[in-house]
Amino acid sequence: MERTCCPSYTIRLKANDFICSKEQARVLKKIQRFLDGELDPQIGSPQCKASPTKRSLGEPLNSPTSKVSKVSAEEFQKGTSPNILKEDDIICCLANKINEATATCFRGGVFGSVQLPKAVVKTVKPQVKRKVGEAVQEKKVGEAVQALVYTCNISFQIVAAVRRALPKENGATQTEVPADLSPNSVAEKLSVAMERLGELAGFEVKACNGHLNFYLASNQAMQNHTSVVVPVQASDKSSGSKPSSVNQTNAKYPLKRKNLEIRLSTSHFDPEEFALYRRYQTKVHKEKAVTESSYKRFLVDTPILFVPPKTGDNTVPPCGFGSFHQQYRIDGKLVAVGVVDILPKCLSSKYLFWDPDLPFLSLGKYTALKEIDWVKTTQEHCPSLQYYYLGYYIHSCNKMRYKAAYRPSELLCPLRYEWVRYDLAKPLLDASQYSVLSDYATMQGEVPQPQICGPSDDSSAKVDHHESPSDEDEDDDDEDFDNYESDMMVDEETIHSEKPDTAEGSSEINDINNITLDLKGSRVKFKGLQQVFGPIERRHLNALERQLSRYVKVVGKELSDRMVYCLS
Secondary structure, three states: OOOOOOOOEEEEEEHHHOEOOHHHHHHHHHHHHHHOOOOOHHHHOHHHHHOOOOOOOOOOOOOOOEEEEEEEHHHHHHOOOOOOOOHHHHHHHHHHHHHHHHHHHOOOHHHOOOOOOOOOOEEOOHHHHHHHOHHHHEEEEOOEEEEEEEEEOHHHHHHHHHHHHHHHOOOOOHHHOOOOOOHHHHHHHHHHHHHHHOOOOOEEEEEEOOEEEEEEEOHHHHHOOOEEEEEEEOOHHHHOOOOOHHHHHHHHOOOOOOOEEEEEEEOOOOHHHHHHHHHHHHHOOOOOOOOHHHHHHHHHOOOOOOEOOOOOOOOOOOOOEEEEEEEEEEOOEEEEEEEEEEOOOEEEEEEEEEOOOOHHHOHHHHHHHHHHHHHHHHOOOOOOOOEEEEEEEOOOOHHHHHHHHOEOEEEEOOOOOOEEEHHHHHHHHHHOOOOOHHHHHHHHOOOOOOOOOOOOOOOOOOOOOOOOOOOOOOOOOOOOOOOHHHHHOOOHHHHHHOOOOOHHHHHHHHHHHOOEEEEOOEEEEHHHHHHHHOOOOHHHHHHHHHHHHHHHHHHOHHHHHHOEEEOO
């Protein structure tokens, strides 16, 4: 495991200890609003916030694919006009314009391989305007007064994404990051690019302290009865275009009360499930070929034997033990399937696939919360079933960090197979991708106090998420022992301070002298290491001694003398 580029750790959660965060509570409320018929998919969908409408803001107003709605600036700001377009549609258009400018400014060169973020435009709240003050809130431009309406902080996200990505490209370092790469400079470039791309339909964009602020004419515009032109997507009948996925979602899930049903069945092939799986894989994961055989191998076939429940037996839950598919249906329509294993001590979550038309519902987070609730409820019938396993956790993969948001979770130490709280293991993983997690106490000199997460704590995981796992570049010409210290997460001072100089320490040295080491195909006893490879720096030798001593404690003296310890 210490050799792989992306070490994976088993992660679990004791269901009764679970504390719901604010973000997770919001997911539950959002689902409930959707079921109550109070959540409009067109407003809640990320597609509305991040993707373009049928006509971009710079497109001619007489485009055959669009119609326009004209409202006064004041009515637009107050939202009182019955003909006004929903604010989410305007935000969607502005976000699309920013994304176009981002692609124009950061195309090619050192930015070619950087995964740039998508813009999120937010409304400036009245309390924020009061804090900023009238001098910032309103600026005179000629005879018109511009009112601050929207803002976007994408410049900060771009700078962060570039700084994260550049050091990994061709061995670059932080010093090679462009000197002018700052939120202020990026915001200035984007504002200029947006002005060049075309008219912003009555808005004026300005860069301010790294933010992109959008202003709208108000006083003078009202006196001259100037109108703000807002694009509205044409109906499918008039334009002849295909309905958007948001409109399709509205048609499938109208604003009315809906019924959610959860069904648990043993693992078997279901054509309806496969159809949903194929849609999910092709639309979400961009897979081209999804076959029944691959689906069956992945999620249907299982080596776990089914154990049926027994009347009056509280050692087996009512559903039995084995592999199961948990279906989530809204008004009878299949929207998600969780593939799980139910074992004597845990429910293990293997995979989830959901309806690509419902990304705004965060079904992945919701189903995890329902599975945790299932474990809690089932404990009444089967007390031994206490844990919820979330599969594997890869710390360097941002797409997996959401698993640590279900707190207080634990990671399994890959050496001693001891469970370590995530709060204690995280500092070790931040410093090194592979760590012996159960060493957290000795590495820190004392046991750190775990951070207790109350209900008001926000989740720290982002489905931010898009940094791919990677290794730190290694120099092939370095000494073979240069990486031991980073593997063990100790510094040189700690090594020297803990150097064995007692009789007990001498005994430990004797215990490791006969260990056979395999180094790039060459095998040699530890006691003859320097005779074969020449003098080794004391700090590296001490680090290796500590590593081997720990190895002897785990496997025992007799077995360690008979086994080969591979170093390469």
